[in-house]
Amino acid sequence: MKTIVSVICSVIIMVSCLRAQRLPEIAVPENYKLAFAPDFATDTFAGQEEISLHMLKPSNVIVLNAADIDFEAVMVHLGEDTLTGKVTNGPENQMVTLIFDKPIPAGPALLHIHYKGKLNNQLRGLYLSRANGRKYAVSQLEAVDARRAFPSFDEPSYKATFDVTVIADKGDTAISNGKIISDTPGPGENQHTIKFSTTPKMSSYLVALAVGDFYCQEGSQDGIPIRVCATPDKKNLLSFALESAEHILHFYDSYYSIKYPYGKLDILAAPDFEAGAMENTAAIFYRETLLTIDDKTASVDAHKQVADVLGHEMAHQWFGDLVTMKWWDDVWLNEGFATWMSRKPVADWKQDWDLDIDKARATSMALNTDSLQHTRPIRAKAETPNQIDELFDGIAYGKAASVLRMIEAYVGPEVFRKGVNAYLEKHAYGNATSEDFWNAIAEASHKPVDQIMPTFITQAGAPLLTVKAACKNGRTEVTLSQQRFYYDSKLLKQPSSELWQIPVCIKTEKGRSCQLVTKQEQTVELNGCSPWVFTNADAVGHYRSVYDPAMLRRLSEVGETKLSPQERISLLGDSWAAVRAGKYRMGDYLSLIQGMQQERNLSAIDILVENLSSIDRDLLDDSNREQFQTFVRNLFRPAAQELGWSSAPGEGDERRSLRAKVLEAYGYLGRDPETLKKARELVLQYMETPASADTTLVRTAFRVAAVEGDEALYNKILESSKNAKSPEEYYLYVRALVEFRQPELIQRTFNLALSPEIRNQDAPGLIARQFSNPAARSEVWNLVRQNWAGVQAKTTQSSGREIVTATNSFCDAKTRDEVQQFFTQHKVPAAERSLPRALESISNCIDLKAQQEQNLNSWLGQQHSSGQ
Numbered sequence: 129m130k131t132i133v134s135v136i137c138s139v140i141i142m143v144s145c146l147r148a149q150r151l152p153e154i155a156v157p158e159n160y161k162l163a164f165a166p167d168f169a170t171d172t173f174a175g176q177e178e179i180s181l182h183m184l185k186p187s188n189v190i191v192l193n194a195a196d197i198d199f200e201a202v203m204v205h206l207g208e209d210t211l212t213g214k215v216t217n218g219p220e221n222q223m224v225t226l227i228f229d230k231p232i233p234a235g236p237a238l239l240h241i242h243y244k245g246k247l248n249n250q251l252r253g254l255y256l257s258r259a260n261g262r263k264y265a266v267s268q269l270e271a272v273d274a275r276r277a278f279p280s281f282d283e284p285s286y287k288a289t290f291d292v293t294v295i296a297d298k299g300d301t302a303i304s305n306g307k308i309i310s311d312t313p314g315p316g317e318n319q320h321t322i323k324f325s326t327t328p329k330m331s332s333y334l335v336a337l338a339v340g341d342f343y344c345q346e347g348s349q350d351g352i353p354i355r356v357c358a359t360p361d362k363k364n365l366l367s368f369a370l371e372s373a374e375h376i377l378h379f380y381d382s383y384y385s386i387k388y389p390y391g392k393l394d395i396l397a398a399p400d401f402e403a404g405a406m407e408n409t410a411a412i413f414y415r416e417t418l419l420t421i422d423d424k425t426a427s428v429d430a431h432k433q434v435a436d437v438l439g440h441e442m443a444h445q446w447f448g449d450l451v452t453m454k455w456w457d458d459v460w461l462n463e464g465f466a467t468w469m470s471r472k473p474v475a476d477w478k479q480d481w482d483l484d485i486d487k488a489r490a491t492s493m494a495l496n497t498d499s500l501q502h503t504r505p506i507r508a509k510a511e512t513p514n515q516i517d518e519l520f521d522g523i524a525y526g527k528a529a530s531v532l533r534m535i536e537a538y539v540g541p542e543v544f545r546k547g548v549n550a551y552l553e554k555h556a557y558g559n560a561t562s563e564d565f566w567n568a569i570a571e572a573s574h575k576p577v578d579q580i581m582p583t584f585i586t587q588a589g590a591p592l593l594t595v596k597a598a599c600k601n602g603r604t605e606v607t608l609s610q611q612r613f614y615y616d617s618k619l620l621k622q623p624s625s626e627l628w629q630i631p632v633c634i635k636t637e638k639g640r641s642c643q644l645v646t647k648q649e650q651t652v653e654l655n656g657c658s659p660w661v662f663t664n665a666d667a668v669g670h671y672r673s674v675y676d677p678a679m680l681r682r683l684s685e686v687g688e689t690k691l692s693p694q695e696r697i698s699l700l701g702d703s704w705a706a707v708r709a710g711k712y713r714m715g716d717y718l719s720l721i722q723g724m725q726q727e728r729n730l731s732a733i734d735i736l737v738e739n740l741s742s743i744d745r746d747l748l749d750d751s752n753r754e755q756f757q758t759f760v761r762n763l764f765r766p767a768a769q770e771l772g773w774s775s776a777p778g779e780g781d782e783r784r785s786l787r788a789k790v791l792e793a794y795g796y797l798g799r800d801p802e803t804l805k806k807a808r809e810l811v812l813q814y815m816e817t818p819a820s821a822d823t824t825l826v827r828t829a830f831r832v833a834a835v836e837g838d839e840a841l842y843n844k845i846l847e848s849s850k851n852a853k854s855p856e857e858y859y860l861y862v863r864a865l866v867e868f869r870q871p872e873l874i875q876r877t878f879n880l881a882l883s884p885e886i887r888n889q890d891a892p893g894l895i896a897r898q899f900s901n902p903a904a905r906s907e908v909w910n911l912v913r914q915n916w917a918g919v920q921a922k923t924t925q926s927s928g929r930e931i932v933t934a935t936n937s938f939c940d941a942k943t944r945d946e947v948q949q950f951f952t953q954h955k956v957p958a959a960e961r962s963l964p965r966a967l968e969s970i971s972n973c974i975d976l977k978a979q980q981e982q983n984l985n986s987w988l989g990q991q992h993s994s995g996q
């Protein structure tokens with residue numbers, strides 16, 4: 129699954145939070161025959177199910193998972209004999225016990241269930257979706273919602289084969305995991321029956337079904353038919369996704385030793401979808417905006433996103449679908465791997481996208497959550513549905529991917545690939561654990577990966593290396609000491625008990641040297657005396673480094689010539705973290721970036737803009753805002769002037785993205801009047817004739833123009849959103865509304881999010897975005913609390929936590945206490961970790977302000993008086 133983007137158990141709930149909710153070992157499924165008949169007149173579906181079971185022991189009960197299912201008949205066939213079952217709830221939530229008059233003997237048995245389910249509005253199970261005046265039934269079963277579509281052994285290790293049949297209305301078609309093997313009229317006069325081929329053995333959460341009016345564009349690769357499908361109005365927005373899927377499939381066919389194993393691949397953009405996308409076996413389902421773009425006019429970012437998300441979901445067809453984690457505590461084996469893998473096939477295809485540098489940026493972002501006390505280990509215990517849903521976070525995706533990147537660099541890409549393939553071959557169509565994975569890589573590499581990985585997978589947080597370097601007897605002596613890093617300066621000052629085994633490569637003027645750091649403190653001697661050392665060569669390590677101020681100065685002097693863009697990204701990320709933790713002064717950091725006027729790497733500029741945005745959001749007031757804006761304009765002026773507002777013919781994608789980023793900094797953070805004016809002109813031009821402007825730049829223009837935008841502009845953007853020709857154009861408009869700063873416009877955007885005009889899949893994200901607008905966040909926080917019932921009606925099982933997380937944008941004690949009190953009283957599902965993380969982030973910001981505000985003011989003051 130690709131996520132877009134953490135309530136404390138009360139005493140009573142705590143009991144069930146801690147108890148394992150696993151099925152008792154009575155029977156295992158071998159095959160499910162599932163027949164679904166959606167009824168769009170009543171928003172329900174009828175289900176008929178036949179499970180071929182293997183009874184592990186004689187028993188008169190069978191326990192299954194089921195939620196919101198009305199059982200109509202339950203029978204077991206034993207030869208000539210038919211036993212009728214009674215259904216009782218329990219023993220746990222979302223389980224039923226089927227009780228029969230006499231024991232079913234050990235061995236094979238056939239269980240029949242007739243039932244009814246509801247096509248819900250919660251975007252999970254088999255749910256109801258609407259588009260263009262028609263209704264659709266769409267499934268989303270991960271993590272634990274197969275039980276809402278059919279009674280099942282809904283745990284990842286109960287793999288079985290599935291035969292799906294659908295009874296659909298005449299004008300509708302259906303997509304599922306198998307190929308269509310027959311399509312016959314009936315049983316009703318206006319119905320037809322579609323049967324799909326038997327799937328290979330797979331987990332219940334990977335079953336897929338979509339019923340409705342779809343258009344598919346067809347292609348193929350390596351003998352595998354590929355279709356990209358959507359509602360018919362999107363038929364002209366499918367070609368880039370299809371082209372991407374073809375490239376990616378071919379790459380994976382050669383990367384993995386096992387060819388794509390499922391015979392066909394369907395990729396569907398569903399009108400309402402909670403996650404970003406879902407890797408159902410051979411039937412990947414998507415949010416429309418991540419799949420359907422206009423190849424001719426879409427922005428570079430939109431193109432990158434489509435390819436990246438496809439790279440992720442298609443990687444899952446092997447990592448996740450073919451080999452599946454035994455239990456959800458190891459969900460990183462799916463998500464971390466797919467996140468790490470996704471860029472490989474895309475980088476191979478689109479070489480001017482600089483995706484290797486993107487990875488350094490991703491590592492820097494992954495270290496962010498890991499700097500909180502309330503982070504979690506990659507492998508974390510989860511038993512209840514809420515706990516399982518909450519595991520799909522930045523740790524399972526970003527951190528796990530970052531650790532895999534480090535291990536790949538440590539053993540070498542080709543050896544890593546061999547280890548990966550050995551793991552897949554050994555566990556194909558089965559389940560595996562973290563240990564299975566790192567043992568396979570250790571075996572392939574003959575390196576202690578099985579010692580290194582557990583320190584990163586089972587321990588929370590990330591290491592900080594404190595670096596001391598000296599020249600002794602013509603050699604450079606580097607002492608590295610490790611401790612757990614926290615943004616919280618008080619926690620950072622305390623000794624930490626964690627110990628990591630860290631592959632560290634040191635770069636100096638004389639060369640590089642790699643070693644495994646296993647002790648609290650370790651000294652390395654390098655040939656020759658180097659004036660500088662950089663302790664994360666190629667920026668592949670999942671750790672931070674902090675140097676003494678003199679070394680930091682020397683690194684900033686040589687950064688542009690001696691460090692690679694990846695290394696500069698790592699240095700920027702670590703330095704900003706050190707400012708937040710009180711290890712560096714704000715002035716040290718600003719001096720570092722002051723020397724980066726010539727930086728033209730997109731990811732490096734991106735991290736710089738992000739850090740400056742934090743200052744802009746949290747540390748400025750009327751006394752220093754103008755000085756800060758002058759500093760930002762001076763920093764970005766050379767790049768802004770060089771890049772201008774129009775692209776040269778034949779210009780590459782990276783340069784177009786860079787222009788957009790630089791002008792965003794220059795206009796949004798620097799408030800350059802000319803840039804604000806141009807942005808408004810471009811926005812107006814785009815709304816007249818969308819095809820006349822570069823969409824990559826238009827995204828920036830909307831954000832910048834909205835900052836000083838008035839009601840007339842707001843109305844025009846809102847009006848334009850109603851006639852958008854593609855999802856990208858629509859979101860450009862709707863997201864621009866979030867950036868307006870007048871109180872009545874802030875309220876209108878909030879009301880819009882709660883109205884039927886905004887889909888449930890989009891509403892929580894829109895409100896969350898409002899929190900990142902510094903002029904809007906206090907008002908939005910009041911609105912959220914005053915309209916909580918309305919907000920809840922627009923959130924689903926896991927999307928409510930987006931709003932909890934968004935409160936981390938505050939930076940004062942009063943609001944922190946309000947956030948704590950409000951969400952303790954109004955519990956949000958699957959947000960057990962999100963709340964303490966948000967509160968900790970607010971506290972860290974308060975701390976940052978107290979420690980660095982004065983230094984920021986004096987540094988800006990000095991710049992001002994020296995006329996810089």
Ligand SMILES: [Zn+2]
Nearest residue numbers: 129130463466
């Ligand atoms: Zn995923």
